[in-house]
Amino acid sequence: MDMADPASKPPRSAPRSPDPHGSGCGSPGLAVLLDALRPVRRQIILSAALALTGTLLELVPYLVIWRIAVILIDPIAGSGGHAGIPELALAGLAGTLLRFAAQAGGGIIGHAAAFRVERTLRQRLLDHIGRMPLARLDGQGGALKKTLIDDVGRINGVLAHTLPDLVSGLGLPLVAGCLLVWVDWRMALASLALLPLAVAAQARMAAGSSALFTRWSGTEAAANERLLAYVQGIATLKAFNRQARSLEGVRRTVHDLRDLAVSITRRSRYPYALFGLALSFNLATILPAGLLLHAGGSLTLADLMLFLALGGVLTLPLTRVVLAANGLRQLAACLDRIAALLAEPGLPVADTPERPDGNTVRFESAGFTHADGTVALAGASLTLAEVRITALVGPSGAGKTTLARLLGRALDCTEGRITIGGADIRRMDPADLAGRLSTVFQDPVLFHGSLADNIRLARPGATDAEVTAAAKAAGADGFIRALPQGYHTPVGDRGARLSGGERQRIAIARAILKDAPILILDEATAHADPQTEHEVQRALARLARGRTVLVIAHRLATIERADRIVVLCGGRVEASGSHATLLRVSPTYAALRRAQDDAARWSLRGNAAAPTEVRP
Numbered sequence: 001m002d003m004a005d006p007a008s009k010p011p012r013s014a015p016r017s018p019d020p021h022g023s024g025c026g027s028p029g030l031a032v033l034l035d036a037l038r039p040v041r042r043q044i045i046l047s048a049a050l051a052l053t054g055t056l057l058e059l060v061p062y063l064v065i066w067r068i069a070v071i072l073i074d075p076i077a078g079s080g081g082h083a084g085i086p087e088l089a090l091a092g093l094a095g096t097l098l099r100f101a102a103q104a105g106g107g108i109i110g111h112a113a114a115f116r117v118e119r120t121l122r123q124r125l126l127d128h129i130g131r132m133p134l135a136r137l138d139g140q141g142g143a144l145k146k147t148l149i150d151d152v153g154r155i156n157g158v159l160a161h162t163l164p165d166l167v168s169g170l171g172l173p174l175v176a177g178c179l180l181v182w183v184d185w186r187m188a189l190a191s192l193a194l195l196p197l198a199v200a201a202q203a204r205m206a207a208g209s210s211a212l213f214t215r216w217s218g219t220e221a222a223a224n225e226r227l228l229a230y231v232q233g234i235a236t237l238k239a240f241n242r243q244a245r246s247l248e249g250v251r252r253t254v255h256d257l258r259d260l261a262v263s264i265t266r267r268s269r270y271p272y273a274l275f276g277l278a279l280s281f282n283l284a285t286i287l288p289a290g291l292l293l294h295a296g297g298s299l300t301l302a303d304l305m306l307f308l309a310l311g312g313v314l315t316l317p318l319t320r321v322v323l324a325a326n327g328l329r330q331l332a333a334c335l336d337r338i339a340a341l342l343a344e345p346g347l348p349v350a351d352t353p354e355r356p357d358g359n360t361v362r363f364e365s366a367g368f369t370h371a372d373g374t375v376a377l378a379g380a381s382l383t384l385a386e387v388r389i390t391a392l393v394g395p396s397g398a399g400k401t402t403l404a405r406l407l408g409r410a411l412d413c414t415e416g417r418i419t420i421g422g423a424d425i426r427r428m429d430p431a432d433l434a435g436r437l438s439t440v441f442q443d444p445v446l447f448h449g450s451l452a453d454n455i456r457l458a459r460p461g462a463t464d465a466e467v468t469a470a471a472k473a474a475g476a477d478g479f480i481r482a483l484p485q486g487y488h489t490p491v492g493d494r495g496a497r498l499s500g501g502e503r504q505r506i507a508i509a510r511a512i513l514k515d516a517p518i519l520i521l522d523e524a525t526a527h528a529d530p531q532t533e534h535e536v537q538r539a540l541a542r543l544a545r546g547r548t549v550l551v552i553a554h555r556l557a558t559i560e561r562a563d564r565i566v567v568l569c570g571g572r573v574e575a576s577g578s579h580a581t582l583l584r585v586s587p588t589y590a591a592l593r594r595a596q597d598d599a600a601r602w603s604l605r606g607n608a609a610a611p612t613e614v615r616p
């Protein structure tokens with residue numbers, strides 16, 4: 001393959017389709033659901049069958065009472081004695097026990113399958129998110145949470161509850177209706193006489209409901225977003241005494257939600273009342289029709305009793321169907337969101353990965369332009385020599401972070417390319433690339449778990465001794481041991497209970513433990529105090545030995561001893577060389593140096609000259 005021509009073999013894109021197994025069904029959301037259901041389809045069918053069986057067994061007591069009534073009071077059909085009643089009573093008891101067994105069994109199997117689908121789908125989404133360019137995920141925390149937690153959770157609810165409700169809500173009226181038609185079709189018609197009213201009321205409620213549901217989802221999302229922003233920014237808002245004003249915005253969105261709920265309720269109150277009445281008040285038609293037919297001698301008392309008991313509740317389960325239909329409508333929106341996320345393209349992966357020869361990193365006219373057209377890196381060419389420290393400096397916005405993100409494939413170059421040991425990183429096995437890189441970010445994230453767990457993240461199989469050695473080398477062992485639970489101390493969200501400098505030392509310990517051949521230090525010592533910084537610098541110097549190192553630093557003092565300093569300005573490499581050389585040849589470097597000297601002399605009493613401005 002010609003490495004000079006990156007276009008010679010375009011990398012294969014990760015599948016865009018949310019239907020990789022080819023469910024062949026029109027809606028992407030439905031395809032996702034069918035795909036997720038495939039491994040548990042037997043359990044789902046069994047759970048639905050048991051739900052239906054349990055529902056049909058609900059009819060047994062009615063039938064038993066009816067047959068007993070026939071025996072006791074019907075002079076023609078009954079035998080006149082009590083023969084058969086004990087058997088019927090036993091059948092009633094057995095039917096009831098079986099009904100509980102079927103419903104419990106169906107519930108257990110359905111829940112187990114639903115949780116399995118939930119877990120599998122969530123894992124699939126997490127894997128997919130892991131393959132997506134990080135830039136695509138920036139600022140998407142709220143939406144991702146909604147899809148990963150709420151939408152996937154709703155699928156669980158539908159499989160475990162809505163589906164059995166739907167099966168029983170449709171099955172019971174259908175079978176009971178057939179039975180009643182068989183007993184007496186005229187009375188069956190009387191039992192269903194109010195059904196058209198219920199259907200009309202439901203149609204009235206359904207008209208325009210999907211537009212309302214979309215409006216509701218939008219208003220709810222806006223309220224959630226405002227609330228989340230308020231809670232996350234409460235410290236800053238308090239500092240500027242703006243919490244009342246910001247809370248007003250939250251209150252407004254919550255009020256919008258309330259107003260919408262009220263208007264939806266108002267709009268549907270009469271149809272809803274009519275719907276409930278029509279389904280639950282069959283006696284209004286059964287009783288007069290039954291009495292008339294009984295008086296006319298064409299309906300036995302036992303049959304009249306059956307219709308009064310069973311006909312009265314015949315259509316009631318249809319309310320479950322309506323609720324289930326609402327649940328399914330909401331599920332469709334959830335599935336669409338899940339399918340849309342799965343349809344987001346992942347970073348392209350090569351069919352036949354290339355293996356780098358060494359760890360020299362080359363940026364070859366590497367450029368990156370954001371979707372909004374902002375050029376973050378405009379064709380930068382530089383080499384990170386193996387076993388050397390290359391420092392990257394430049395004013396804010398020059399593209400330093402972008403360059404580091406491109407190397408880790410958090411983003412892919414929109415022009416040019418990056419190679420490691422001669423291999424285009426887009427054609428490397430992602431695991432190989434990840435294994436070769438260690439990054440210490442400006443603001444490292446610590447996860448739930450102990451401090452030891454957080455260090456071990458870099459190498460899950462590391463022994464306690466290796467974790468401690470890494471922490472010692474990072475200058476973290478001292479403060480960790482000073483904590484009451486030492487290495488077992490739990491860490492809160494984003495390591496909130498540790499200071500910035502402490503979090504950074506944990507991140508450095510991770511990098512030390514990972515022992516990757518290429519190291520990216522993004523302002524790694526920014527939070528450290530002078531004493532700690534000295535320790536950390538020594539640890540980093542030890543760690544850097546024998547590795548390809550890229551240091552991104554604003555404080556020039558920390559990188560003066562780098563093997564080579566590269567000055568980035570406006571997304572391009574302006575110059576590179578030693579500190580002394582750059583002071584002569586790079587106006588940006590000289591300006592940065594002056595700005596830093598100004599800052600060092602600056603005091604709160606305001607005796608310094610105006611700070612030097614450095615433009616990207």
Ligand SMILES: Nc1ncnc2c1ncn2[C@@H]1O[C@H](COP(=O)(O)OP(=O)(O)OP(=O)(O)O)[C@@H](O)[C@H]1O
Binds near residue numbers: 372374375394
């Ligand atoms: N998501 C984004 N969308 C659009 N433009 C962006 C985005 N992220 C960064 N940029 C822009 O890209 C340019 C380079 O940003 P980058 O973060 O790489 O600079 P930097 O040199 O690391 O800056 P700093 O030293 O302040 O961290 C900047 O102009 C920045 O505003």
